[in-house]
Amino acid sequence: MVKHPRSISPGIAESSSRANKKSRPDANSTFKPNKFATAENAAAVASDPPLPKLLESVQNAIKNPAKGDSVVYWMRMADLRIEDNRALSQASAQASKDGIPLVVLFVISPQDYIAHDRSARRVDFTLRNLAIIKTALASFHIPLHTVTHTPRRTLPNFVLSLLRTFNATRLYANIEYEVDELRRDIKICELARPQGVALVFCHDKCVIEPGIVRTKEDRTYTVYSPYQKNWIATVNASIKEYLGSAPLPQPNSEAIRESVIYGPLFESPIPDKVEGFALEDTDKRQMEEIWPAGTQAAKDILSRFLTTKCRSSQLGAVSPLTPLDGTPAKITTPFTIAAGTSTTTSVKSTKKLSGPKAKAASSESTSTVEDSRIYTYNDSRDRGDCDSTSRISPYLSAGVLSVRECVRSAMGIRGVPDDAGKVVSGGGAGRWVMELAWRDFYTSIVAAFPHVSVGRPFNEKYASVKWEEDEQMLRRWQDGKTGVPIVDAAMRQMNTMGWMHNRMRMISAMFLCKDLMIDWRLGERYFMQTLIDGDLANNNGGWQWSASTGTDAAPYFRLFNPYAQSTKGDPTGDYIREFVPELRQLSGTDLHNPPAKIADKLGYPRPIVKHDEVRARALRRYKNPGEE
Template sequence: MPSSSSASTSTNPKRPVPDDINPETKRQKKDDQTQADEDWFNGNICAFFDGDVAEKLDEGRADQVASLPRPSDPRVSTVENADKKDANPPLQLVEVEIEKQDKALKQSPLEAGKSVIYWMRMNDLRLTDNHALSLASSFAQSNSIPLVVLFVVTPREYKAHDRSPRRIDFLLRNLRTLQSSLSKLNIPLLVHSQPHDAPRKSQPMEVLKLAKKWGAGSVWSNLSYEVDELERDLRLVTEGSKQGVRVELKHDRLVVKPGGVKKKTGGDGMYNVFTPFYNVWSDMITSNPSLLAPYASPKPNDVSALKTFGDDLKAMSIPTSVKGFELDEKDAKAMKKIHPEGEEAAVEVLNRFLTTKARSSQLGTVSPIADGAEDVSSSKKDSRLGTYGTGRDHADKDTTSRLSPYFASGVISARQVLAETARQSPGGKLPVDKKASATGTWVSEIAWREFYNHIIAAYPRVSMGQPFNVKYRGVQWETDPKYLQAWKEGKAGYPIVDAAMRQCNAQGWMHNRCRMIAASFLTKDLMLDWRLGERYFMTQFVDGDLAANNGGWQWVASTGTDPQPYFRIFNPLSQSEKADPSGDYIRYFVPELKGLKGKDLLDPHGRLSPAAFKALGYPAPIVDHKKARERALGRYKNIGEKPDEA
């Protein structure tokens, strides 16, 4: 077991640091470094133990370690395994296997079978503008056979991927809405719930077993771009070919599929920096309107379909909850109000963003589509979208779109959102210049989601707990669990940070500016590993999405692609003024400070008398920002060392 990284440099030797970096791809070149040199990175980048643990281990008292508090270990692949995936990205392997299947089918076509299966995943929960569902329906119609929608509940996978109970609750609520809509089309939605001990790799075989039971000659689905999901689909294609089942996997999550944004200089390379990526991507979507064209909605089955699958509809129903991911009654009610389910709700959330003014009354446990929003559709410049250029940084009102849960679960597509935005824009054209208009700024935010998905597809290591920029593999992190716990609970002593974390815990969501502030505080002020924060967000948020969450955390931690430079460290006090100019956000989520105003609210410990501060019942800052900043600069400048403790 690795020694504590909180020990001094005399007992904690310098860890190996990649020293041969290609400036374009920032990939580590393979050399003759022994595997022993990388053992420290096997599974965990740090021990995440405090000094007491290291002392007990040194004294041979390992039996006492389990009783000591420590943060949850992040899931981190070995460097060797990550490099193997990078050398052979799973998406490429899937595409090769599909090409092999398609060539074989041209020579020996398969029968259509007695039914068609559309395997719905947890990030495409919609009927509108759904690529694979649309094609599966057309195939079923052309062969006069019923379409079956299948969903697989996978508790073990949810646990492995740190899915939050709130995300699973949102999933189940959306499935119930979809089942009602599909029933009107005579299309059965059948839910196969895996046992909690079912191997994660068993999904493809179970789906193919159901295909055999239902006489389905084909299985259709949309691709995801995370490593595990791509390897699942690779097994589905290879096993389907062996069993005579056609597998159709379609790109649907993004407006432009991974690899589709080519460098203007030619070649197969992709952009690792956002701005040139965005310039090409935005040119593509404005010059080629078909990229935003919706896929046709599914057509009805024959009226006999629901009767044919009647027994399965009874046996394969939507569970009321998933064991290990239950919400208590209070949280369930709050989530339903704050994040209403269904495609109609998603469309209304979008419409409110495009046509109504921001309001501070939306801070609490309220619906994003609650009554009372002022309609300014006749003067769009006053809408939340119209003021997005400056308003997006303000957490004290509903200045952002609130669409992230619907994007993450695929309840609405980026194509639909951009097409509707274009329809409501002057001349029906989509503004993309982020310097010239608020709409252009918002479109660029959607493009960040696309960019990070392109990154995880091209560089699988970021799905495996590895930094994009391998130079920072050796950054030395702190390991005291008390600081992590204070950050999680919103008791760090910095009001804007605490307000952000309390919003996270109460609402399963957080304003984007506050996500950056909270993440910067964890990684730069507390000097705790970004993977701990990434994981905590995933376990709390209803909009937990690997690409966006990982991309955001690595941006703040300065380890990612096109990141914030390590020497740019957020000051919690100045960020408070930017994110919460009225103070309403802090006062709502940190009620201990509700009687304060102005700078006293932003920095009560620094501005109030000791007696007045103590009377608040609010914690003192757990670190000094100025000292913490200097420590962070030292760690990033001297990778692999702890110069501040030498």
């Protein structure tokens, strides 16, 4: 593992999310996360990326092991579902073929959660989903065995020892593309062979797995728009392969419940917390309310995105499934299983969209409900003052819903028979699917350039940009007390909800690394420790975009003016009013940039920096990395 050589002050390094502060053990005393690689270590990782190594190891793994007494599917933190789950589906098919039971395993690895800055919210969400999955699998007579293991370095041995206990000679799992996880799986391959265990690792996280969409020169794309074009063409050339649904698992024979080995697994409990990651009661209740667990909840949330309008009353920490007018919400969108089999009705929208893409949207998109959020997504997605986006990210990050199902559903809503089954980028639905393609893009970056997941900038040129080491500034940013209303609203939204609107993520991230000149990695870490949807690839991609250090990043000289962004992203002011109650009585310019006298009177802080002044500092330091 790489060392932790960065010269940030200990005070800054130890900052942690408010949500986790009480329960998280001191990372530096119990386990030192070695996230930030030296340039040399990063270069070593980059020159020998672990994904191809894992794929090769799997290729060379035993194919026809001795028949065991069971097949094991190892469920990981990013594939928490039964439906449309490739590794689970394949494991079940093998178990049926061999006439033996399927066992599902989940290993809680607290050291991994510390090392990867997992939020207590994400860990709690995992446990809540596991509880639902356990019950659902039990109805198929499939046991879900959840077990905690430390230290993480012995996890490969531990998993193989469990396989021996279960007399299993086949292990199935979906691939996790982060460096530590790939290395862990490579180790499992090494250990499995001499023990006669066959391994199947499936690509499941993305629509198109890393390594497929490549440039003409056979390189990984580092710019999104050509990647997107190629991505669409690749999906459309093999719709079934990329969007087809994996069959549900087959039930085990009921006799498994009598087995002395497997029967007790039905009783093994899902813990209600993981030590060091317990949520405070109020936060736990709030997370349960606004992010209900389970695939059905995820489907309902997606359905509402596909069929209902933006509602400003859904802006804050409220359940996405609460009927607003007292009547039960009508969820009418069927979820098409095979591309092109949508039964949705084509309805011509009567809503006049604004903007140049409106024409394309209205001619291409059809919707079961006029003005649905997906229909208007192209025009409204950057607005934080209503629920303009799907809010499906916690479910995608945890794999509670498959990304293929999201694409199929968006395509279904297009409902154009001649076009059915084809992915396009036009209209609200197309634009939304292109956001899912961003997710694939960033995962392909992490897989091909693994140095980004050990804390290095994608663009090494910016590794020596000079950062401020100001703990107080960092804390004020974290707490949403910078005196810049849009930034404070954004940070408080995340601290309250465990989620933040995309545009607000960009504004608050850029404010930290350009206006405050604080190392983007401290922001990246705080986001991971606070978000319920924390995902290394997306979070790192978003932060490196904002810090101008990443692939296809914002050029360093294009700095967001937070006040201009505020009026664009929150034109009604409802976003700021929701999350910064001190300013609730204000409107217009006063709300977006309160004059000192008004701010003082309302008990709201004055801005901790003056954007116009610090802008020059950022430009200077980025232009000449290493210089003051």
